[in-house]
Amino acid sequence: MDTALTAKKQKESEAQELLNSIDEYFMQELGIEYKEAEEKKVFGIPSSQLETENLSV
Numbered sequence: 001m002d003t004a005l006t007a008k009k010q011k012e013s014e015a016q017e018l019l020n021s022i023d024e025y026f027m028q029e030l031g032i033e034y035k036e037a038e039e040k041k042v043f044g045i046p047s048s049q050l051e052t053e054n055l056s057v
Contacts, residue, residue, distance in 0.1 A: 027034060
């Protein structure tokens with residue numbers, strides 16, 4: 001019984017590895033390059049600063 005359970009876990013692990021790599025495989029086959037999105041920065045300021053201060057700093 002332990003042998004069967006060990007074999008089952010091994011096969012499940014191999015199947016999960018294949019599922020995790022399938023996206024990369026298809027992107028390579030289709031010639032699609034994917035870049036991670038850069039984190040966008042957002043700054044909030046009070047509207048009173050818009051009238052009195054230089055924002056180019």
